Amino acid sequence: MTARIIDGKAVAAALREDVAKEVTRLQRDHGLTPGLAVVLVGSDPASEVYVRSKGKQTRAAGMNSFEYVLPGDASEADVLAVVEKLNRDPAVHGILVQLPLPKGLDPNRIVAAIDPAKDVDGLHPVNAGRLATGLPALTPCTPLGCIILTKSVHPSLQGMDAVVIGRSNLVGRPLVQLLLNENATVTIAHSRTRDLAALCRRADLVYAAVGQKEMVRGDWLKPGATVIDVGITRIPGPNGKDKLVGDVAYDEALQVAGAVTPVPGGVGQMTVACLLVNTVRAACAIHGLSKPAV
Ligand code: NDP
Numbered sequence: 001m002t003a004r005i006i007d008g009k010a011v012a013a014a015l016r017e018d019v020a021k022e023v024t025r026l027q028r029d030h031g032l033t034p035g036l037a038v039v040l041v042g043s044d045p046a047s048e049v050y051v052r053s054k055g056k057q058t059r060a061a062g063m064n065s066f067e068y069v070l071p072g073d074a075s076e077a078d079v080l081a082v083v084e085k086l087n088r089d090p091a092v093h094g095i096l097v098q099l100p101l102p103k104g105l106d107p108n109r110i111v112a113a114i115d116p117a118k119d120v121d122g123l124h125p126v127n128a129g130r131l132a133t134g135l136p137a138l139t140p141c142t143p144l145g146c147i148i149l150t151k152s153v154h155p156s157l158q159g160m161d162a163v164v165i166g167r168s169n170l171v172g173r174p175l176v177q178l179l180l181n182e183n184a185t186v187t188i189a190h191s192r193t194r195d196l197a198a199l200c201r202r203a204d205l206v207y208a209a210v211g212q213k214e215m216v217r218g219d220w221l222k223p224g225a226t227v228i229d230v231g232i233t234r235i236p237g238p239n240g241k242d243k244l245v246g247d248v249a250y251d252e253a254l255q256v257a258g259a260v261t262p263v264p265g266g267v268g269q270m271t272v273a274c275l276l277v278n279t280v281r282a283a284c285a286i287h288g289l290s291k292p293a294v
Contacts (some may be wrong), residue, residue: 003257006149006228008269015148016061016134022280022292023062026028032085035064036094036120036275037086041079042102044070051098057272063279064091072102079105080113087115094120094279099256103107104269115175117286120278131177138278141234143175145270146207146228147182153259154205155184163200165189165216165247166209171230196220208247218252226259244268 026032036058040051051067068082079097086095095118099105111119116126122140126206130137143152150157162184166172172188179186184205189196200206200220208216209230221227231247246263253260277294284292 002155003227003256004259005254006152006226006261008145008149008261008266011143011149011152012269012273014166015270017055017278018276018294019280020061020294023128024075026171026280026283026289026292027062028283030287031287032063032095032283032287033062033091033291034279035066035091036067036096036192036279037068037089039068039070039082039086039095039097041074041098041105044100047100049221051053052187054096054272054275057276058279061276067094074102074105076105076109083110083113087113090092092118093283094118096121104120120275120282122278123169128169128174131174134181138282139178140170140174141271141278142171142209142230142267143178144274144277146175146230147178147268148274149228149261149267149270150205150226151182156206157184160204161202161225162186162205162207163189163203164209165196165200165229166207166211167192168209171209172207174278175209179205182186188201206248210247212247213245214247214249216248216253218249218256220285221253221256223256225256227253227257227261228267229261229263232263232268247292 036156040053055065062151088094093116111123114124116124119127119138122138127137131139135248149256162174162179163173167188167190176188199221201222205226207228213233229246229248233245234242235245237243244264280292
């Protein structure tokens with residue numbers, strides 16, 4: 001039997017539709033149009049593609065999209081001035097500073113300058129702390145997407161054994177907190193973990209967020225496990241174009257797991273959709289409205 005393939009594209013499209021419905025309701029009932037501002041410093045081609053796609057999806061959901069592009073040699077003071085202007089702007093409910101920033105700019109200082117109420121990337125220490133202490137928080141988009149994909153297979157994660165491989169602030173750590181909030185039993189693994197394969201073999205849910213091509217093998221998995229592959233490694237593909245490969249040996253996993261996310265077409269599809277969710281949530285919280293249906 002082969003595993004079910006979790007269709008990130010379809011789940012993300014449904015989520016974007018739900019966001020658009022909430023935006024329509026907020027406009028109709030409260031005269032509120034959520035707004036997302038994205039700040040791009042420099043001209044990294046991959047970042048430019050991401051920013052364009054975020055703007056397009058924001059507008060498609062009926063929200064306002066604001067883009068601020070600063071030159072690659074902008075100073076930290078220049079970037080902070082933009083962030084502070086956006087913090088004060090009542091039309092802006094979400095602020096995202098596209099990472100990575102050019103060398104010489106301290107991402108921690110810049111992220112810390114964002115109003116935590118508008119921190120739709122969920123990277124501000126206040127939001128990380130709120131999440132870690134079980135308080136409502138804006139949470140990083142990729143882990144949020146991982147939870148939504150998992151729940152498309154298992155509506156309740158209560159009591160399930162989860163292993164998260166990777167402990168970054170962007171993915172692994174917030175994912176652990178979100179899994180705890182879902183009452184899963186969580187083990188967090190990293191580069192110093194001993195016998196990772198044995199650890200994974202015990203897990204009902206395996207999350208791989210490492211960045212090592214096909215590290216998780218089929219024989220690391222418990223039969224029927226759900227496998228969420230966050231990793232993205234670019235390798236040269238046919239016709240000179242890069243091919244994306246995940247952290248999981250996909251063909252092997254298909255033979256053992258119960259459900260698997262593909263790369264591409266899995267977690268990556270969810271990240272921007274979750275950014276839109278966070279913007280709607282931030283807009284509601286800023287205006288004292290009850291939590292939206294997304
Ligand atoms: P980081 O490099 O910040 O973190 C990688 C983590 O993996 C670290 O905690 C590291 O451990 C751990 N690790 C490294 N090697 C091993 C190993 N051999 N065994 C076990 N653990 C190991 O990466 P990110 O969290 O930012 O991203 C992880 C992956 O997810 C990347 O491929 C990235 O491209 C992808 N990504 C995908 C997104 C999407 O939208 N699909 C969004 C964000 C990221 P240690 O802490 O000990 O060094």
